[in-house]
Amino acid sequence: MKNIPFYLIFVLMSSFVFAQGSSNGNKWMRNPDNGDGTYTNPIINSDYSDPDAIRVGNKFYMTASSFNCIPGLPILESDDLVNWKLIGYALNKQKPEATYDLAQHGNGVWAPCIRFHKNEFYIYFPDPDFGIYMTKAQKPEGPWSEPIMVKSGKGLIDPTPLWDDDGKVYLVYAFAGSRAGIKSILTICTMNEDGTSANNDDVLLIDGHEEEPTIEGPKIYKRNGFYYIFAPAGGVATGWQTVMRSKNIYGPYEKKKALDQGKTSINGPHQGAWVQTQNGEDWFIHFQDKGIFGRVVHLQPMKWENDWPFMGKDTNGDGIGEPVIKFKKPNVGKSFPMVSPPDSDEFNEPKLGLQWQWHANPKVNWGFPSTLGFYTLNCIPKPKEAVNLFDVPNLLLQKFPDDNFTATTKFQFNSYSDGDEAGFVIMGLDYNYLKLKKTNGKVFLSQMICKNANKKELEKEMERVELKANVIFIQVKVTENGNCTFAFSEDGKIFKYIGIPFTAKEGKWIGAKLGFVALREGFINDAGNLKIDWIRFNKIQ
Missing domain, CATH: 2.60.120.200 (Jelly Rolls)
Structure with missing residues (x-):
């Protein structure tokens, strides 16, 4: 034969x-929690693209891109950054309805950003064909408010807000070349106090064409007097994580490559979130593009050295972190049951x-x-x-x-x-x-x-x-x-x-x-x- x-x-x-299968939901799956105080990446071996995460109290919350799929903007919850459960969605319907009543593959909700400000949860999300929206809620499981347009414009993507110490509010974002006709740049503008309307005072932060091609997905943070922008560059399946810092929010910014594939099997480790545990540990969540299986979620240990973040492990001595496969779980004070999306x-x-x-x-x-x-x-x-x-x-x-x-x-x-x-x-x-x-x-x-x-x-x-x-x-x-x-x-x-x-x-x-x-x-x-x-x-x- x-x-x-x-x-x-x-x-x-x-x-x-x-076999007819198990009716026990997600208990059959490979769980990232090894049960011995360690975990194995990916922490979510499923398509949760462009993850962003925060900690509120003792809980961690994550959202991700949903594109044309509805309900959209998934909300996941975790006690330990390793075990995640899906608790709801922030978007029940996409606007404009005349457009999204039809299948719109690859359109809709691109990389979102979740934040917690004045006892409210905020999600800023882009639709590359219309602009940047915002929705908010008192509780992560909702109900979430009707999305409002914060900044209209074709090709505006990957928004991230910052409420500064002096009361000023900023929005950093990128551009989709397929819509805007420009790409590989990051810009910033101010917003009103409520973060509901962006101003037309946009300033260029970086032009990445020479050294940071396809730089996008920025996340802005403030620490020890520095403004930090974490931003992936180099392409979805082949890129790296760049970190920029400046004492002035408008720059000029120094930059450093914080994480790349190196000799590992984890391609394109970028587009994610810095999260700090209640015990002061720092972690970085990012995705890996696995093609057929989508963009799966990884967790990297992170530490600060001379006011620069270092992610993963430097296995080849080049000063750049590489993704870990197996590592000690975050210290959150106690162990929690193993869970995963349904x-x-x-x-x-x-x-x-x-x-x-x-x-x-x-x-x-x-x-x-x-x-x-x-x-x-x-x-x-x-x-x-x-x-x-x-x-x-x-x-x-x-x-x-x-x-x-x-x-x-x-x-x-x-x-x-x-x-x-x-x-x-x-x-x-x-x-x-x-x-x-x-x-x-x-x-x-x-x-x-x-x-x-x-x-x-x-x-x-x-x-x-x-x-x-x-x-x-x-x-x-x-x-x-x-x-x-x-x-x-x-x-x-x-x-x-x-x-x-x-x-x-x-x-x-x-x-x-x-x-x-x-x-x-x-x-x-x-x-x-x-x-x-x-x-x-x-x-x-």
Whole structure:
């Protein structure tokens, strides 16, 4: 059989038994907490891009980019900087609604900044097509205020505020070349006392073209009379962390490279946050771009030397820190339970789990949670402009939760007329769609693969089987190279392979995602639905 292509061997395999998965939520995952006083990076092995974090009292809070996915601006909470749980979102709908009612891949919420000022939580976030917004809340879990435009302008990104000791308020930000026509520079302007409106008194802080190409993502802090700007440069997957300092907020600034990949496997360690524990320890949170799996979150030890921050470990003696893989946990006074963002869902609650996001502002008729033991996803008419799933807004998806896992789901497809379709999706610039569709009164399961979905390519059917009933179990196995293999069962015990292996691909500025969709051709007054019973994840041993 050595001369037979792998995909044919895969297809020819008749059947096998798959584990149904655990209903214990995120307990199956690799946890960064080693349980012995150390941790292993990444601290969140999932797509929380451009993380920013703060400490308030004894709690740490993090937010991240969400782009076109809604709800947006995730809020995570931690007791020890290692174990993080998702507690809510700051953005329930994106404005302007006429734009974000449609799928807008790669647009929307770029790198945000979270701060705590006068007993209120603030998040400043950019939309590169419109400007810089601000939302605030009394509690991190919300409710968060309606976002207000602080500074309008195309291409303004990566805002960070500073309330100075003398009462003055500043905003530092960068530019997206794709919108503004300029990039690799950082600028600063003043704001009003409330931080709700920026002034047009912008000053250039650095032009990075010669030594700091693509400098962006600034975070401004003040310490020991110095103003510090932490800013990544060199590109997302290949760059480093630069730190600038000056006694004058307008500069001129000295600069130093504080963290780079060195000889480690952690590419592009930058774009993040300086956080200090209640016991005075300093730490730096940043992301690593892992392509298919998105931008995952790392934690680096940090210390101050001659009023310069040093991050990670200097293993090659060049004076620049390199990322650590394993390290002693932050000292926060005591140990806390291991937690991580959610993944598995039994769909028993009268609200959608926090792991789920839509690809656009949701509409009331897309789906309903219930206490009946399932989530109902309705077959909504396909948008006229959608030649494939890339432009479909009602995709109910969650992030890949790890590098190696299986996800098993059980659902019931209720079709009241021909034209309804629904199923399970691995979504990205390429996607795999295990589609159930009713045709001439019969229900069929098909593997549909779409390459270059963002370029309007069409789906191709790889295999189709007729089902005896409308209740089905589907499982995907995902490995660290993004390779996905699929199986189905009609009894939940014996699974059969379907289709061919599929290599997942990242989306536009986000990692690959998985979840569900329900559609139909044209409008009808009684569309079908997909009743999702559960989805359960297991770690591949």
